[in-house]
Amino acid sequence: MYKRKSKIGLRFPVVLIIVAMLSVGTLFAGGRQEKKAAPAETKKEKVTITFLGWWDDEYGKDTMQKIADMFMEKHPDVQVKMLNSPHSAFEDKLLAMSQAGETPDVMGMEFNWVPRFDKMGILANLEPLIEKEGDYWKERYNPGWTGYYGGRAVIQWLYAMSYGPVYNVGKFEELGINVPTDWNELEERLAQYKNATGKYGMAIPLAKDSFAHFLLYSYFTRLIQAGGALLDKEGTAVFNSEAGARALQYWKNLADKDLLYPDALSLSDPMTIELLTSEEIGMLMIGPFIGPIARQRNPDLKLSYTPPFEDATGGFVSSGSGASLSKNSRNPGIAWEFFKHLISDEVALMMTEEVKTPWANKKAFSSPVYDEDPLLKQIPVMLSRPGGQPLPFVPELGDLINSFGENVQAYWMGQKTAKEALDDAADHWNEVIEAYRKK
Template identity: 25%
Template sequence: MKFKKIAGLTATAILGASLLAGCGGGDEASDGKVKLELFSNKSESINTYKDMIKKFEEENPDIDIELNAPPEAETVLKSRLTKNDMPDVMSIGGNATYGELARAGVLKDFSDSEIVDKIQPAYLKMIGKLVGDEKEGVYGIPYATNANAVIYNKAKFEELGVEVPKTWDEFIAIAEKAKAAGETPIYFTLKDAWTAMIPWNSIAANAAPEDFASKKNAGEASFQEDYKDVAEKMLTLLEYGHKDNMGKAYGDGNTAFAKGESVMYLQGNWAIPEIKKANPDIDLGVFAMPVTNDPEQNRLVSGVDVLLTSTEGTKHPEEAQKFIEFMLQEENAKTYIDEQAAFSAVEGVYQEDPVMEGIKTNFETGAITSFPDHYYPAGMGAENLIQEFLIKKDTEKFLNKIDKEWDKVQNR
């Protein structure tokens, strides 16, 4: 799922005793039932959650769950934080915003809960890095994980006589061949700025230093020094788009790709159900974007798409915990990833959709790395800066500007 960062979210903006004491969230309904609010930042999973909630309520008739998945969800969450009106249970992304909330003391610490033992350690470590060393604890339970990938039309690959590329040069050669054949090689949806982060993260995770964020904060790295190759590769990709790269949004792209209007689509696994809704018969494949010319160095970008957590100040902590435990049951975790074409952070729950065959090896061999932008400062607005760069195409000016924006946010 795309991650829309909360602009300007800082610990000082959300921390305080009044916040923890004044959580809105759930309450007791007039019929005596406990009412909990489940806040989600993913529009794609609304129907899945509705079914999950129905099943939970049947098993727990004394609890009602109200799902709230508003547009621009994290902006809404920011507003609610300032009003001391926190949900009981949250289903949010494992990104910098989660780290901010955890450091601010807003979220429950699950360190002593047995449910932590059900989660793959790699993803616990991933979200731990977001919180940082200054605050120990586990403030969210990784649930569903995702991957940035190149989604491709298998029929068009066959028509072009090409195979899944293993190097950057092979990838670009396919794009060239598609273009020469009158096809649109890649469908871009850059009207929605966040979609630029799909190729950006894929490239940066493989072409920039893995410890860039910590070095940048220590004054030992910069975008100007370490991201020139990333920026140049982004501009190269843009050459293989369509006539209106900046005028099409995410929904437009899902429909267009489903209709066969491009050979490849740079998106996450979360787009696959949306594409199949538009064309159930499309034959899809996925592969990790090969960013370097050394196949052994190319890794799949994967991170925590959904983590479940509850608010420290919820009036119904036991019921909130019960819902999270319900979601972690193997049967329910499997249902979620099957319906959302996602991967599970729960031990023993595997994605078996044949569409994912092209990235299965990455998970099996550990050829995986996390999303670089999850470690960018919350509120930096990287997606908007990158969108602007792709319009103006001034690499030097862009790298200088993104360095300054990072420093400005960090120094607040």
């Protein structure tokens, strides 16, 4: 699948005291010197900045507020207003706020939203700010955790991750089903699971509002391991290769064998997560953020990644979800300090060790929790595998993802072959990419 700086000017009143003895009467009244009242002390108003995220549902509202409280404890003159929107409605929420001139100072951001909001001119260039941090930044963050678009750094991963098959540990142990170690075994285990339980082992989301999730979680991962790529080195779409068709056919074959939860075209990403956490299915292609979600919904559910698969390559998607800084913040200096706080050692260790999510910070990645947590322990392995590919930042990505998804749906319904669907989608991608090259 995927570098403005403002200065804060503080105005201080300059008091000019001119002592002029105009008359004795102006200094004395009734033979006595008047005592002037001391000026009243003025209470300094707090600076307020806003943060808009979608993580209340994933990590808990108390956890997100704790992050703000940690910052405000160190900055008593700052009030951080934490705002939240469900992930499914987040893009529209941020759009509405930005159009109303209320862009948050710091905002959550996904790779596929970047082109739209960068076009609106609301995303600050992080590169000069990062360069000023010098060794502080280099010691803590991998360069691959900074996302560039149009030659500017516009997003920083809050957590770094990949996607793979997650399974219900307790259910597999109860049924005596061995954990799959490759794509062929995955098909075999799904068949065993269905025979043993009468339920489907896995679901994939192909509803329109989840095209990005299918592309990222299921298709891109399978594409990389089949030896393909979304884009070549020149930025041209090449997923309509033989490997691309093979990757798409893999998922359709599972559906044709009745091994996937039915009616994939109507399944959204939230629906598939609910199926897993309610134990209606036993596996799901997803990222490690499923851990905190599952612990809130079903505390007894134990999830783990399978051992990393390998086919023509052993690579995985190098991904993440992150944050961006507003170009229009009224308090850019404080906003940047809060931005840094989000990925600081303190916050990163808390999120990694308490919430069990792979916060994008080198110190956090060395935490012992990676050896203990069944979901986290595979993430460094997946991200370090040769052949991995990062998420691409391409123009009009939302439109391109829709084109991809619509063509996949046509293939799913038998209206096109896998190659025809991918050819049509790739043609549209390249038309859009080429048009932007000419601008």
